Amino acid sequence: MKQRTKSAKAKTGVARLLELAGTKKKKLIAACVLSVLSSAARMAMFFTIYGVVQELLVHYVTPLEIDAGRVYTLVAVTFGAALVYGVCAFISSALAHGAAYDVIYALRIHIMNKLGRIPSGFFTGTTQGAVKKVISDDVEQIEVFVAHHIADIAAAIATPLFTLLYLFIMDWRLALVTLIPIFISLFILGSGLKNPKGAQTQIDMHDTKERMEGTIVEYIHGMPVVKIFNRTLSAFRRFEDSISDYVKSVERTAYHFEAKMGAYYAFFGAQLLFLIPAGLLIAPRAASYADFLPVLLLFFLVGGGLKEPMENMMSMVLHSKRISEGVARIDRILRQPELETTGDAAPSAYDVVFENVSFSYGADDTQAVKNLSLKLDQGSINGLVGPSGGGKSTVAQLLLRFYEPQEGRIKIGGVDIRDIPPEKLTTLVSYVFQDSFLFHDTVENNIRMGNKEAPREAVVQAAMGANIHDVIVALPKGYDTVIGEADAYLSGGERQRIAIARIFLKNTPIVILDEATAYADAENESKIQQAFARLAANKTVLVIAHRIRSIQNANQILVLKQGQLLGAGTHETLLAGFGLYSDMVDANERRDRWTIRKGAVTV
Structure with missing residues (x-):
């Protein structure tokens, strides 16, 4: 021995x-x-x-x-x-x-x-x-x-x-x-x-x-x-x-x-x-x-x-x-530990369930998510709101297995995601980050990250779905333009729509949108919202948002604070009977009403 x-x-x-x-x-x-x-x-x-x-x-x-x-x-x-x-x-x-x-x-x-x-x-x-x-x-x-x-x-x-x-x-x-x-x-x-x-x-x-x-x-x-x-x-x-x-x-x-x-x-x-x-x-x-x-x-x-x-x-x-x-x-x-997969399952349904999930980033007792249980029905649009630092992005990253929960299970279609090989999981879930990264490559190749085998026609269709096609064709070389070269620069909102085009091309049944309009101006936000509406059709969607109005028509709104689920329901239900959500809505409305007049700020 x-x-x-x-x-x-x-x-x-x-x-x-x-x-x-x-x-x-x-x-x-x-x-x-x-x-x-x-x-x-x-x-x-x-x-x-x-x-x-x-x-x-x-x-x-x-x-x-x-x-x-x-x-x-x-x-x-x-x-x-x-x-x-x-x-x-x-x-x-x-x-x-x-x-x-x-x-x-x-x-x-x-x-x-x-x-x-x-x-x-x-x-x-x-x-x-x-x-x-x-x-x-x-x-x-x-x-x-x-x-x-x-x-x-x-x-x-x-x-x-x-x-x-x-x-x-x-x-x-x-x-x-x-x-x-x-x-x-x-x-x-x-x-x-x-x-x-x-x-x-x-x-x-x-x-x-x-x-x-x-x-x-x-x-x-x-x-x-x-x-x-x-x-x-x-x-x-x-x-x-x-x-x-x-x-x-x-x-x-x-x-x-x-x-x-x-x-x-x-x-x-x-x-x-x-x-x-x-x-x-x-x-x-x-x-x-x-x-x-x-x-x-x-x-x-x-x-x-x-x-x-x-x-x-x-x-x-x-x-x-x-x-x-x-x-x-x-x-x-x-020798870093890799994501462990205990099976080779492929779910046939696309609802998402968190069962008593707890997670901590460090070795201390501070938990980013505490005994969290929630369900996202297949084909539904779900908003996730709450104060900053409440664990909203952590929830999304746990679903993508960026991190592994210390306790509890996460299921897709009744299958524990640990039983789904990572390469299969990526074909089920897409993620639009707050600040999407674009490579120093052509516009087409940046979109094609969603599907390397897709033909040019599919890339163009994805760009149209993301409301970015007109911007691309106006670039010096169109879809063959290398981003960052020959004065081919994109605004934050335009870069975000390129990232959304990737998700259109990938066409996964589950989509996560993490503050995707956080850095967009009014015009870009409107176009991104239109793209979201097309993207969300017949998919299970989780939208992490600070702007309540962007998710007030969601099938379900989840309120998260300090890693715990405090409430869930429709906009009307939460507004009528949940104080924290009402306070968040009031804060959003005050923010939308603020103006600058003669050097003074009024709300």
Whole structure:
């Protein structure tokens, strides 16, 4: 049982990265093998040079006895090794880069698909900058690691091992001396990496970078508001503070490792500092000075050359720490719980029922919806009203499974929505938001989000139903106009009607309208209301509204306050016997009567 638990333990760091690489691991393995071969060919040149020097020194008194054939052979081997090094290094780099591009493409698609499957509550507690950092920066860092460093790590490990093995064969005493500065530097580096404070500085650096990028996104998106209220200086100060915090976190990380990294680099390249006195001590006792001198020269060349591959390996170890943190943040998204579906039901009716539903956004006891029970009959129009913060939008989002209730059930046609697969649920329910988002794409493609397979004629019909067709044909390229380009800008009400056209095209049996006229002027509101009337025909409709007059003819009006249903009925019934609703109607009428006259406001 313990063994099974151990094997099922989630992987982290580079191991997890290789797991995410999936089928691309074969390319990476081939790249690593070729990288090792290229490094071996590169090191072989040192040994062929040693062979030539040895031949010259042995016969330095009698140069005519030099074996020219052996020298030419070694020279030919040197050229061959150089060729093998170049070819293997090129193919290894090509394979690694190809695998890296495939991995980051698949990883970004995987993350985006995952974001589409997790509850929307995840985005409430996560800044856009944090998500952007994961999808862009952390994934990009992985591309660099996969393309350049994984194969280098293989070479950086294999090359010193093969070289040291050969050096031990040549002279074990000098080989041990060569290892002394390496062992000292590794000890220094290891003590620094194992320090919990050092690990925390790395995490803090990632956290401050996320906050900085979140502030950048917020600053850019909020620029019109910042300028209108002349808050440029204070907003910029927040932006500047976030950058300053990131710089300070980088400095703390650098200062923490400053002394140890200085000592590490000082010892790591100090092989000659130990080899020279060792050579002077061993040379007088050597059996043959002519034989020992080439060996000593070989150690000077190769021993000092060990610094580069070993330094690469240590650099990769340090870089892998940053990769591990980036992979952990990617996994924080990939391991978010998805919407669970307990069945594959498809309701045959489209009435909506909430049964004792309770929901809280946070871990505290504050509930946005409390023991809520209500019913929306099939084909009926239902208004949902109440004070701000009363839970109206939460009700709509629970029906769409943006969030999962902690208690109770929500049914469509008698079927629990948890038994309906999410992709089927989206074919049953449509949602028009208060401030609908349009993509930087053509008008047609923005409408076609409601149905990707719909022909142009259906798109046009949907636009006509939403009272937006005349506006679209007046744009520079009609339905092919890219929103936001070539002076193709739409007002808030027009953008809202584009969103309604999507719903026409989608043609779901249940429609939710969440304050859809909140930002519309009088003309646009009238056209949106006409579009709603067409859209609501023979559908189950829930209209969340602050303007009572927009829903006073609804089949049913639900009054919500602090997450609880206080009353339900027609406009006349509630007006006659429900004080809170009467107060809301009076407030709406006073708002509609207010005027400005000679600098004074009257109601």
